[in-house]
């Protein structure tokens with residue numbers, strides 16, 4: 354590991370941490386001043402590589418890319434050039450009037466990246482739009498195939514699928530749903546009780562939530578095997594189908610590796626295969642939300658999370674390659690264009706796409722900015738860079754280091770309940786009691802305190818969240834550096850984050 358920072362004495366606001374002092378070298382601002390804050394937030398001057406540069410104050414090491422977006426880091430000339438070139442050629446063209454080369458190329462690239470498992474792509478601007486489209490295409494598909502009674506969706510507690518009404522309805526994120534219950538399609542009396550096997554759902558809603566796949570809080574005993582755990586999860590899903598009536602279920606919707614709602618929780622081996630088997634048995638579709646965990650973020654076998662979560666003994670059904678559990682629909686965003694443009698996509702698998710081709714069906718859906726050429730130019734350049742520079746391989750290698758260092762440095766801390774993740778997608782869950790796993794009172798805002806301490810005192814930006822223990826309780830931070838991160842930077846991130854964590858709990 355790199356040079357350690359001493360956390361024994363708390364640096365004052367004016368005094369920079371010793372490690373952070375090195376970061377001042379290329380900051381032109383007055384470094385003796387604390388960061389300028391408007392409503393508590395630093396005012397940003399620029400961003401370059403792995404660093405944010407506030408208007409006044411030393412640079413901040415970016416360990417989360419905003420909300421897991423900046424997968425290539427900041428200020429990449431090649432992407433800026435590609436965006437500018439597209440803007441010079443033309444900035445906007447309606448998808449109803451023209452075919453645009455970058456959009457066509459990006460769609461082809463996306464389909465190829467799935468090894469042809471996904472056969473159609475719709476390019477959009479946000480994760481919420483892509484998830485909303487996934488819900489609508491599911492319903493329209495079942496209308497086309499003569500099964501209009503399939504109107505129920507099964508999703509999971511502690512999940513987030515977006516902020517628009519359909520996407521929020523399918524989300525199981527307690528606090529983000531709460532203010533809008535009256536609008537959520539129609540109101541769903543979701544108990545959101547993660548720790549029970551209570552498959553709460555309201556019969557008046559199309560949206561039903563079952564417990565997430567969260568081994569840290571759900572294994573019956575520490576020694577419960579993966580197979581036994583997965584068998585219980587499968588039974589929960591089967592029970593939800595049975596309760597709703599299997600022929601009324603349109604789709605199961607899930608994040609393969611749960612992001613902000615659960616703090617980077619990968620599935621237990623065998624889980625995705627079990628979910629797909631249940632979907633297939635009852636004729637429902639499987640929808641993956643890879644908005645946060647996709648496009649290389651979890652490293653491994655390919656750019657899509659499902660390619661990286663392969664299971665050795667999974668033979669697959671007709672849609673799958675051996676070892677990988679392929680979805681019917683898939684949403685991607687965030688790392689898709691790395692923040693250089695607001696980009697997302699809905700990918701359509703063979704079952705639905707081939708029906709559409711064969712029957713000449715067109716998805717009744719469209720946004721003004723769908724298939725935006727500048728968005729496509731940015732995403733294409735980002736993805737080509739990821740491919741050309743072998744960055745998914747770096748995600749795998751640096752991700753292993755990141756996970757190991759986080760566990761070494763924080764695993765034994767009395768208030769760290771769990772360190773979990775995959776690739777460059779790692780979460781640290783904080784608990785009041787390590788043995789009982791009791792979370793902190795939400796009002797203490799423990800994760801936010803860690804975030805604030807990390808950015809103000811240790812000049813490292815992490816993403817914080819609440820709700821990972823269910824019902825809005827439970828605190829976690831997420832560490833999601835750019836795919837270009839080096840071992841040295843990984844060590845630096847871990848040390849700074851660990852110092853911030855230690856200080857916050859020392860003072861609590």
Ligand SMILES: Cc1ncc(COP(=O)(O)O)c(C=O)c1O
Nearest residue numbers: 479480481513514515612644645
């Ligand atoms: C898993 C997941 N799905 C969907 C969304 C919504 O994406 P957006 O904020 O781009 O609309 C998010 C955003 O954080 C997300 O993390």
